[in-house]
Amino acid sequence: MNWADTIIQGILLGGLYALFAAGLSLVFGIMRLVNLAHGDLIVLAAFLILLLVTALGLNPFVATIVALPIMFGIGWALQYLVLNRTLGDDILPPLLVTFGLSVVIQNGLLEGFSADSRRISAGSLETASIQVGPFSIGTMPLLTFLSAVAVIVALNAVFYRTSLGRAFRATSDDRVTAGLMGIRSERIFATATGIAMMVVTIASLYLGTRANFDPTQGPARLIYAFEAVIIGGLGSFWGTLAGGIIMGVAQTLGAAINPEWQILAGHIAFLLVLLVRPRGLFPRAVD
Amino acid sequence: MALLETRGLMAFYGDFQALFGVDVALDEGETVAVIGANGAGKSTLLRSISGLLRNAPEHIRYEDKDIGALAAPDVVRLGIAMVPEGRKLFPSLSVEENLMIGKYGRSGSGVWNLDAIYDLFPVLKERRKSPGTALSGGQQQMVAIGRALMSNPRVLLCDEISLGLAPVIVKDIYAAFPRIRATGASIVIIEQDIGQALKVADRFYCMMEGRVTLTAKPGAVSREDIHAAYFGAHKP
Numbered sequence: 325m326n327w328a329d330t331i332i333q334g335i336l337l338g339g340l341y342a343l344f345a346a347g348l349s350l351v352f353g354i355m356r357l358v359n360l361a362h363g364d365l366i367v368l369a370a371f372l373i374l375l376l377v378t379a380l381g382l383n384p385f386v387a388t389i390v391a392l393p394i395m396f397g398i399g400w401a402l403q404y405l406v407l408n409r410t411l412g413d414d415i416l417p418p419l420l421v422t423f424g425l426s427v428v429i430q431n432g433l434l435e436g437f438s439a440d441s442r443r444i445s446a447g448s449l450e451t452a453s454i455q456v457g458p459f460s461i462g463t464m465p466l467l468t469f470l471s472a473v474a475v476i477v478a479l480n481a482v483f484y485r486t487s488l489g490r491a492f493r494a495t496s497d498d499r500v501t502a503g504l505m506g507i508r509s510e511r512i513f514a515t516a517t518g519i520a521m522m523v524v525t526i527a528s529l530y531l532g533t534r535a536n537f538d539p540t541q542g543p544a545r546l547i548y549a550f551e552a553v554i555i556g557g558l559g560s561f562w563g564t565l566a567g568g569i570i571m572g573v574a575q576t577l578g579a580a581i582n583p584e585w586q587i588l589a590g591h592i593a594f595l596l597v598l599l600v601r602p603r604g605l606f607p608r609a610v611d
Numbered sequence: 612m613a614l615l616e617t618r619g620l621m622a623f624y625g626d627f628q629a630l631f632g633v634d635v636a637l638d639e640g641e642t643v644a645v646i647g648a649n650g651a652g653k654s655t656l657l658r659s660i661s662g663l664l665r666n667a668p669e670h671i672r673y674e675d676k677d678i679g680a681l682a683a684p685d686v687v688r689l690g691i692a693m694v695p696e697g698r699k700l701f702p703s704l705s706v707e708e709n710l711m712i713g714k715y716g717r718s719g720s721g722v723w724n725l726d727a728i729y730d731l732f733p734v735l736k737e738r739r740k741s742p743g744t745a746l747s748g749g750q751q752q753m754v755a756i757g758r759a760l761m762s763n764p765r766v767l768l769c770d771e772i773s774l775g776l777a778p779v780i781v782k783d784i785y786a787a788f789p790r791i792r793a794t795g796a797s798i799v800i801i802e803q804d805i806g807q808a809l810k811v812a813d814r815f816y817c818m819m820e821g822r823v824t825l826t827a828k829p830g831a832v833s834r835e836d837i838h839a840a841y842f843g844a845h846k847p
Contacts, residue, residue, distance in 0.1 A: 490704060494701045494712050494715075501695055501701070503683035504683050504693050504695060505684075505687065505713055505715050505758070506717055506762065
């Protein structure tokens with residue numbers, strides 16, 4: 325077994341988990357809302373891309389670009405019409421509603437697409453690889469990782485360099501005073517969820533081209549995403565990327581030792597980080 | 612015709628009634644002080660005008676429109692900006708970002724921009740990269756005032772600017788008001804400490820237990836009359 329190779333594969337897999345997690349991190353950072361349907365929304369986006377690929381014959385990357393504004397709209401409407409009504413001092417309503425939403429999406433997908441496992445074909449890219457020194461690196465895993473880094477850079481730029489980002493942070497700090505500045509928090513929240521759904525769409529492209537998926541896979545993606553966010557520290561996008569990488573490396577190392585240990589190794593890494601750094605590796609602020 | 616006025620304003624916190632038919636008016640270019648003891652309803656009055664508390668539409672008139680029922684973000688867009696009690700800077704934002712967020716809803720046409728604010732409060736320019744909450748209380752108050760000015764408001768509402776600040780700092784901050792007035796803004800100042808407020812105001816209202824008990828020009832009434840209206844003490 326080649327350890328260096330295994331670790332590289334783990335880091336690249338971590339990019340996928342960071343993509344799962346970045347949207348969750350954004351939404352939690354701004355409105356303290358844990359969206360339990362996040363994983364199912366990833367699977368929903370994967371089916372949307374699959375639909376565009378099969379029905380319109382689009383290339384998966386083009387289909388993703390078409391899906392981005394659609395998913396933004398779904399996220400915006402979901403937040404504005406449904407989730408905003410659940411936000412308040414009590415943390416239970418958003419958990420219950422998003423849990424219910426998770427069940428609805430799963431069963432809706434089962435009705436619409438059946439329980440068959442599906443796959444988005446990326447053609448010859450799937451098997452292509454690049455030789456870097458002694459290592460052979462898959463083109464798709466590399467693209468996944470580079471996309472994750474690009475998404476994190478873009479989210480940071482929006483969050484810290486734009487007027488919208490200032491409004492995100494101000495609303496997160498103090499919703500009432502933000503209102504005095506002319507910030508309509510309901511729309512800010514809707515925009516945040518819309519952006520999170522765009523990240524979800526990018527994640528779903530790589531989920532769907534990497535392996536088979538079916539309507540019941542959402543909750544497991546949610547758990548990986550959630551663990552990556554917590555490992556990284558709440559509110560830090562680079563922390564989320566680090567969290568994803570730690571999850572990815574732990575899982576590939578676990579799988580290299582014994583295939584049965586793949587999932588377990590990721591959860592153990594999560595628990596170890598929590599044991600040593602209960603607030604994650606890079607917590608942004610005292611919450 | 613007043614720029615902003617309340618007509619028989621009633622305000623409630625649940626079943627508790629805080630204002631019992633308050634009539635105040637603010638003319639274009641005027642500075643009005645509202646004074647009163649703790650619990651007199653001053654802050655409730657400002658919270659009602661700024662949209663933090665929703666009221667009956669016709670109870671608050673601005674530019675000939677009923678605005679009593681509008682939410683805070685809509686009120687700012689009309690040109691009424693508020694310096695909230697306790698300053699309420701955003702801890703995640705730097706001083707400069709706190710100022711910039713002031714023009715999120717409305718940038719208005721007027722003289723106020725970052726440079727003008729730094730000119731008004733030069734110390735803020737030196738600290739512009741610091742987190743807003745790392746500043747002293749007086750500097751934070753300057754940021755809060757600058758943040759409200761960034762929207763180039765027609766009406767500036769100031770809630771308890773002197774609260775928790777040393778008298779010398781309060782004096783510094785009030786020294787900025789003539790320059791703010793000179794840009795044409797109309798100002799409402801709420802204070803418990805009547806000294807500074809009456810110095811800059813053209814007119815004042817005194818409130819007690821949710822009602823206006825006295826309105827006059829500073830200097831036109833005796834200290835005893837103000838005391839009576841402020842504390843409800845009876846004249847001998």
